[in-house]
Amino acid sequence: MTDTLARFVARTQWADVPADVRHEAKRALVNYFAVALAGAHDPTIDKAVKVYGGFAAREEATLVGRCERNDMLNAAALNAMSANVFDFDDTHLPTIIHPGAPVAAPLFALAQTIALSGEALLLAFVLGVEAACRIGNAVSPEHYQRGWHITSTCGVFGAAAAAARAIALNARETAWALGNASAQTGGLVETLGTMSKSIGVGNAARNGLLAALLAQEGFSGPLAPLEGERGFLRCAAARPDFDAITEGLGRDWALRANTYKPYPCGVVLNPVIDACLALHGASPKANLDAVETIELRGHPLLRERTDRPDVQSGRASQVSAQHAVAVALARGRAGLAEFSDAAVAEPALRAIGRRLRFIDEPAWSVESAEVTLVLRSGERISQYVQAARGSLAAPLDDAALEAKLRELAGGHGAFGGTRDGARIDVEALLSQLWALDSAPDAAAVMQLARAA
């Protein structure tokens, strides 16, 4: 099984990848750079850059959105951390893996140290995402429920597979890289919401790359790191789905189930925000003072996860329905600035949030919600959303992903932290990413992603 996966990673050609999957890879990279630029100056990243900066062997690789550089292992870690720190990155729906951060970060760091074409990087990215998500499928949902942070634990396999392909390891060496990765799977759900989480995601990127570099030197691993009696799959889940590793390999592609968040919030809030933005758009000058109650209908999970009326920080506001509803109704926007410490501190928004009433609708999908403004006059204005933006049924289109990158590269420091005057040429970056498959040198992208 490991063998089959390793052969697939070592031998699949760009011509074997369907056009829609090729394009999805570019979309995932647009999203990756958007969220990495957004996260690059969070205090978590500032502190990590300082410590990792003390262990830079060379300044060979760019830190996205920053002026510092580091060696490729540390850059892989730090860029993956930046891309994931706000949980605003991509989501492979069947597993809740965020594959972009751990897989893209090592590839672009590697591209700054070896000759790697855009096509070769994209192919390695597709295959790395495939490896991470297939392994994730095999151990889901038990693995995450048990407390393992699946983006980290499976991400390291994706990083190893991607790096193995990028440095042209053969099938046997690729299997060793997967074995070397298997010794490095870690990351706990308990760390979510704390800085510690970022180490797990950074390690996935860094250690996957290291796993491939070691395999290149003949540093060999077990024959069956995945399916073995004490291998990853049985360790990670009581009843792993072994078939998920190889079934439909080369026909079913994980990137087709990858989604991108429109808002920097818990994903259950997506339809709520959609509805509020529509209500704002319908009557942007509506006097919210006239609203007596805001009814929010949705799956009970929405209430359980987001009934948080008194959040104190921008970070906490990302999972507060009260804040999300208030800010989206009042501003007609739901970007980083709307989930900042400054936004949370606005008394007017708090007052609106206090009028929220949850109504459970157990039969509804979590991708649906309805927001109803109940005015003092008795009038009711409702907006129902069946499939939230960013879901597979209503994916962000290319223009929306471009807009996300434009906003997040804007340098407004909405989530706190310090910006060091990053000036990103967003349009050039977007052009390079959409044309990456014809770029002779993938590293050129990193020149555009650094802080000038």
Place this chain on the structure above:
Amino acid sequence: MTDTLARFVARTQWADVPADVRHEAKRALVNYFAVALAGAHDPTIDKAVKVYGGFAAREEATLVGRCERNDMLNAAALNAMSANVFDFDDTHLPTIIHPGAPVAAPLFALAQTIALSGEALLLAFVLGVEAACRIGNAVSPEHYQRGWHITSTCGVFGAAAAAARAIALNARETAWALGNASAQTGGLVETLGTMSKSIGVGNAARNGLLAALLAQEGFSGPLAPLEGERGFLRCAAARPDFDAITEGLGRDWALRANTYKPYPCGVVLNPVIDACLALHGASPKANLDAVETIELRGHPLLRERTDRPDVQSGRASQVSAQHAVAVALARGRAGLAEFSDAAVAEPALRAIGRRLRFIDEPAWSVESAEVTLVLRSGERISQYVQAARGSLAAPLDDAALEAKLRELAGGHGAFGGTRDGARIDVEALLSQLWALDSAPDAAAVMQLARAA
């Protein structure tokens, strides 16, 4: 619970550590340097040194038994790998954790970059071993049985606790260090016997140190990385023993259950080798040709783990009763040279091994065995061993540990690999280690442990 452990690590003084535990710490370090010197030129380490050497930020720290240097993070990893690569290191019996490698390696690397007295290093070592083994106790035996390599998964907590204490973190920062470690627990039993295993052990040392350095910068972690709903203990075992973390803290010490191997073999072979060495000693010139059959009585586990008549390599011979019996009877020795590729290739030893017959004694302890030489004359010569050397009932004494270091520092390259002319002043190293608690600078030891 994490809090209690963190306070214990941050606040315990050397005066609080009983004399026998203090001495056991020194014994563990003598064993650590013995096995690190032995492993330093295994091909696994050669390859890792090459790859990690490409990512050295500075040459600030010694690689034990080698002439290369590296930065403290990489040196911590590489030295832990060297100490564990042959599985000849110490064993905490209740958990089968090998605590010396992941806990000592980061401390000595750190000592080469900051001012750290011998007493401070010893105290940090005692506390790090305590943290690793207590966490291991809480998840044993299920955790290892499920397939997690407990030396790696729990070792990272020990390394973090030890490093946190060595850099004088307060209790809150120490808890963050444990949280940062919790995001980095990994290592699979499936990788044992392959090079990949060493990455897990190296990561435990390196990442535990990194966890503490990050905490020092205010890189904060979850409140309950151990006991939390999605924390390490529940992730690692279905029914963790929460009490094991704090019960008897400061009264019961993990180092008291730490043991040291007399032979570079699977631990179940210890009583067998004891018996064979005694038989050889009784009649060293006995003609083994006169032996028709060799009966080996022991717990069935002995047969299940070591009935391997046709091993092809020195590494494999470490778990072969046929080889162990033959070489110990023939040579009266059971050191690294006796479990080398060269020894395995000797036809005379194979011929002796083929005469072995296992006899199960289900009621016996695994620390017991009996070897009976059945001569062609019909005469039977038996040797029974009740408690093998190296067990808690018959621990290696200080002189035996010294002898182990003398032999392993000898540079005979018995397990293959290349020696770079290491000349270790073993007697000076031993003197320094036994007097470590009065050394003003713990790093002086590392000057003696490097290859001249």
